[in-house]
Amino acid sequence: GQSLEQPSEVTAVEGAIVQINCTYQTSGFYGLSWYQQHDGGAPTFLSYNALDGLEETGRFSSFLSRSDSYGYLLLQELQMKDSASYFCAVTGASGGSYIPTFGRGTSLIVHP
Amino acid sequence: DTGVSQDPRHKITKRGQNVTFRCDPISEHNRLYWYRQTLGQGPEFLTYFQNEAQLEKSRLLSDRFSAERPKGSFSTLEIQRTEQGDSAMYLCASSSPTDREAFFGQGTRLTVV
Numbered sequence: 646g647q648s649l650e651q652p653s654e655v656t657a658v659e660g661a662i663v664q665i666n667c668t669y670q671t672s673g674f675y676g677l678s679w680y681q682q683h684d685g686g687a688p689t690f691l692s693y694n695a696l697d698g699l700e701e702t703g704r705f706s707s708f709l710s711r712s713d714s715y716g717y718l719l720l721q722e723l724q725m726k727d728s729a730s731y732f733c734a735v736t737g738a739s740g741g742s743y744i745p746t747f748g749r750g751t752s753l754i755v756h757p
Numbered sequence: 758d759t760g761v762s763q764d765p766r767h768k769i770t771k772r773g774q775n776v777t778f779r780c781d782p783i784s785e786h787n788r789l790y791w792y793r794q795t796l797g798q799g800p801e802f803l804t805y806f807q808n809e810a811q812l813e814k815s816r817l818l819s820d821r822f823s824a825e826r827p828k829g830s831f832s833t834l835e836i837q838r839t840e841q842g843d844s845a846m847y848l849c850a851s852s853s854p855t856d857r858e859a860f861f862g863q864g865t866r867l868t869v870v
Contacts, residue, residue, distance in 0.1 A: 676857065678857070678858065686863070687848065687861040687862060687863050687864060688800065688848070688850075688861045689861070690857075690858035690859070690860075693857040693858060695857075732799050732800070734799075742805055742807070742812045742813045743788070744790065744802055744805050744813060745790075745802075745859055746802060747792075747799035747800045747801070747802075748799050749797075749798055749799045750797075750798070750799045
């Protein structure tokens with residue numbers, strides 16, 4: 646089976662940098678993804694790591710360490726619109742199927 | 758293409774009734790997923806299709822739940838004899854083999870009264 650752990654809530658001020666950590670357990674690891682979900686909206690893709698290291702996409706970066714079963718999402722220059730839930734999702738092999746399994750999510754609250 | 762679409766967006770039903778939801782994936786996507794999400798939780802995997810074949814089903818999916826994807830295009834999720842515990846957002850997502858991401862629809866919010 647697969648399981649993920651991430652903090653339930655993180656707060657920060659506008660313009661700051663915040664890091665959301667994720668640890669996972671899985672068999673047949675393929676990749677770790679991050680999704681953003683605003684209240685009432687659909688999850689939208691932010692980033693994906695299949696190999697160790699840092700992936701940068703604008704203000705968002707994601708890091709993976711496969712040996713530690715650990716990753717994080719780094720959000721820089723925080724804006725009020727970044728207030729949302731952030732989910733890490735691990736894609737593992739299951740009989741040849743590639744199924745993302747999601748964590749419980751981290752609620753990010755950005756204060757002015 | 759306008760992305761993944763789900764219908765209806767909202768459904769209120771009485772306990773014991775049957776409900777059916779529809780998902781239209783992005784047209785070239787052969788992978789289709791159903792998830793269930795309750796307030797404050799992440800999406801929980803329900804079932805997975807590759808083309809028309811249902812390859813994976815979660816243990817969460819009791820025998821009251823059934824899903825189909827005829828001809829590998831749209832998919833339906835049916836819940837029979839609904840219970841209050843079935844109240845949730847039902848999300849559909851699709852992807853292609855070359856995608857790193859799953860594309861989600863806006864979901865169907867089910868309320869069982």
